[in-house]
Amino acid sequence: MQYHHNGFRTGSPDIAEPSDRVRTAPASDTLPEEVDVLIIGCGPAGLTLAAQLSAFPEISTRIVDQKSGPLLVGQADGIACRTMEMFNAFGFVDRVMREAYWVNETTFWKPGDADRDTIVRHGRTQDVEDGLSEFPHVILNQARVHDFYLDVMRQSPNRLEPSYSRRLVDLAIDTAASPGGYPVTATLERTDPDHEGRIETVRARYVVGCDGARSRVRQALGRALHGDSANQAWGVMDILAVTDFPDIRMKALIQSANEGSIVLIPREGGYMVRIYVELDKLNENERVANRNITVDYLIAAARRILSPYTLDVKEVAWWSVYEIGQRLCDRFDDVPDAEAATRLPHVFIAGDACHTHSPKAGQGMNVSMQDTFNLGWKLAHVLKGLSGPELLRTYSAERQAIARTLIDFDREWAKMLSAPLKSETNPDGIEPAQVQHYFVQHGRYTAGTATVYAPSVLTGEATHQHLAEGLAIGTRFHSAPVIRLADGKPVHLGHAAIADGRWRLYAFSGAEDPAAPASAIGRLCAFLEQSPASPVRRHTPADADIDAVIDARAIFQQGFRDLDLSAMPAFLLPKKGRYGLTDYEKMYCADRKGGQDVFDMRAIDRERGCLVIVRPDQYVAHVLPLDAHDALSAFFAGFMTAQA
Numbered sequence: 132m133q134y135h136h137n138g139f140r141t142g143s144p145d146i147a148e149p150s151d152r153v154r155t156a157p158a159s160d161t162l163p164e165e166v167d168v169l170i171i172g173c174g175p176a177g178l179t180l181a182a183q184l185s186a187f188p189e190i191s192t193r194i195v196d197q198k199s200g201p202l203l204v205g206q207a208d209g210i211a212c213r214t215m216e217m218f219n220a221f222g223f224v225d226r227v228m229r230e231a232y233w234v235n236e237t238t239f240w241k242p243g244d245a246d247r248d249t250i251v252r253h254g255r256t257q258d259v260e261d262g263l264s265e266f267p268h269v270i271l272n273q274a275r276v277h278d279f280y281l282d283v284m285r286q287s288p289n290r291l292e293p294s295y296s297r298r299l300v301d302l303a304i305d306t307a308a309s310p311g312g313y314p315v316t317a318t319l320e321r322t323d324p325d326h327e328g329r330i331e332t333v334r335a336r337y338v339v340g341c342d343g344a345r346s347r348v349r350q351a352l353g354r355a356l357h358g359d360s361a362n363q364a365w366g367v368m369d370i371l372a373v374t375d376f377p378d379i380r381m382k383a384l385i386q387s388a389n390e391g392s393i394v395l396i397p398r399e400g401g402y403m404v405r406i407y408v409e410l411d412k413l414n415e416n417e418r419v420a421n422r423n424i425t426v427d428y429l430i431a432a433a434r435r436i437l438s439p440y441t442l443d444v445k446e447v448a449w450w451s452v453y454e455i456g457q458r459l460c461d462r463f464d465d466v467p468d469a470e471a472a473t474r475l476p477h478v479f480i481a482g483d484a485c486h487t488h489s490p491k492a493g494q495g496m497n498v499s500m501q502d503t504f505n506l507g508w509k510l511a512h513v514l515k516g517l518s519g520p521e522l523l524r525t526y527s528a529e530r531q532a533i534a535r536t537l538i539d540f541d542r543e544w545a546k547m548l549s550a551p552l553k554s555e556t557n558p559d560g561i562e563p564a565q566v567q568h569y570f571v572q573h574g575r576y577t578a579g580t581a582t583v584y585a586p587s588v589l590t591g592e593a594t595h596q597h598l599a600e601g602l603a604i605g606t607r608f609h610s611a612p613v614i615r616l617a618d619g620k621p622v623h624l625g626h627a628a629i630a631d632g633r634w635r636l637y638a639f640s641g642a643e644d645p646a647a648p649a650s651a652i653g654r655l656c657a658f659l660e661q662s663p664a665s666p667v668r669r670h671t672p673a674d675a676d677i678d679a680v681i682d683a684r685a686i687f688q689q690g691f692r693d694l695d696l697s698a699m700p701a702f703l704l705p706k707k708g709r710y711g712l713t714d715y716e717k718m719y720c721a722d723r724k725g726g727q728d729v730f731d732m733r734a735i736d737r738e739r740g741c742l743v744i745v746r747p748d749q750y751v752a753h754v755l756p757l758d759a760h761d762a763l764s765a766f767f768a769g770f771m772t773a774q775a
Contacts, residue, residue, distance in 0.1 A: 213579030
């Protein structure tokens with residue numbers, strides 16, 4: 132990480148200097164009358180958004196929740212590889228990896244051939260394919276994820292803290308409000324004992340509802356979740372138990388002949404395990420709450436499925452029952468379809484407020500956080516004047532399409548886990564091997580890396596995709612090892628992209644000498660630094676560092692010992708901060724010693740090189756030739772405003 136940018140400072144570099152907003156604000160637990168962004172709900176989606184917006188001292192953000200305090204016991208626990216990549220951008224992935232259970236293998240169990248009342252292992256597979264991500268698939272209590280986000284917020288320039296015990300009563304949108312005003316009025320009721328019943332009114336430029344499947348924000352917009360219930364009940368429990376089941380520390384999918392199925396997921400800490408237990412099928416319009424199912428019922432069902440193995444439960448840390456259902460909103464903002472071309476959005480919904488999944492595919496929390504990672508930088512761009520408010524239309528368009536795709540996958544996976552097994556009495560049932568095949572075939576969905584954004588103002592066409600076949604436009608930027616030129620340090624290229632709202636330009640040099648002024652890299656750097664058409668010059672405020680909006684970096688094919696740092700283009704050694712200090716971390720070389728050459732790993736054209744544009748949420752926006760200067764300028768001009 133880089134710090135001392137504007138002078139030497141003692142203490143942890145993770146703790147930012149407090150903003151003027153914090154220094155001058157009086158001590159108070161009341162909400163301000165006006166904010167730029169009001170977030171309703173302190174779940175994963177809300178905290179992801181709050182943590183991202185907290186990085187911008189000029190943006191006033193508040194997050195409220197009707198709960199009395201932080202989450203202590205979480206419901207969701209699966210953290211996909213793609214989410215780990217995002218956590219790295221927020222700076223706490225190492226903490227997650229240290230505490231979490233790593234899912235390395237998944238085993239599959241079916242009824243025994245000789246005795247169908249028992250179960251036997253019939254297969255096992257590596258949980259995540261090799262090379263899919265530098266991070267593992269892990270399991271960690273959702274409450275700990277919340278803790279990490281809260282730490283990011285507390286250490287931010289604005290020292291953001293949630294305001295608990297606030298229940299949303301009303302939400303009003305003034306569609307005739309003047310641009311730049313506060314068109315959304317939220318009415319909140321305090322529920323804490325010392326202020327119970329007190330009403331607070333907050334006017335906001337934007338409101339984001341991250342308040343769950345029973346979202347009051349969604350209801351205020353007149354929107355509804357649409358979808359079908361599978362009429363299937365499942366129970367879930369986190370337990371400390373003594374058992375002779377051999378795969379108790381492996382993720383396992385267990386299908387019995389007559390007692391249903393189990394999805395077993397070991398938990399962090401080495402001892403606890405989560406067991407999802409299939410329950411009886413519900414009648415039409417029946418709710419699982421009407422069954423009055425107890426935890427003892429779940430334990431007994433788990434014991435029957437696990438036979439001939441024993442399960443002696445010593446403690447139940449948490450348990451619940453739920454119904455499988457996949458539901459989706461038609462839009463994720465406040466704009467009616469008929470007014471989509473003429474009206475700008477000011478209220479958004481995210482996470483369970485606009486899409487719900489079954490827990491078995493591990494999609495709910497992961498997709499929810501990706502929703503607001505998508506929205507956060509767009510709100511920051513608009514509020515900082517880098518883009519017009521039209522940019523915010525892309526949130527619903529992008530995320531609703533992704534949620535629909537993932538729900539279709541989740542529906543098939545949940546159906547497969549609950550389907551009766553094939554037997555002599557049920558020849559039309561499902562074969563256990565089909566479950567394992569489907570799991571392997573769709574591993575990229577559960578890893579979170581299957582998202583592909585369609586061509587749009589933010590995602591270019593694949594005209595030049597052949598220059599970087601391993602970095603597909605619309606997918607997340609797949610990192611790879613490189614060597615930093617200035618100090619020879621092995622690093623991951625994608626880890627330069629922290630959650631700071633900046634765009635990244637990764638210029639992969641061709642076969643020529645990059646130090647030559649006439650090289651494609653040299654000409655690109657001269658264009659970016661000097662031309663009035665340069666997107667760096669056009670879209671960066673005059674008083675900001677040269678990389679404050681668009682962060683350009685170069686990757687060379689030569690070894691780091693074969694290049695002269697001082698001969699490189701001056702643009703790649705920018706002067707920054709109040710002292711004009713040199714940033715030496717803009718240039719990288721292929722890792723020739725380690726045998727992981729980024730040009731080979733990501734199929735970069737060695738002769739021509741290429742330019743890869745990456746969005747602030749880590750998705751590849753475009754691939755262009757190094758000399759496509761006009762196309763580069765036109766791409767950014769399509770959604771960013773010129774700065775004076």
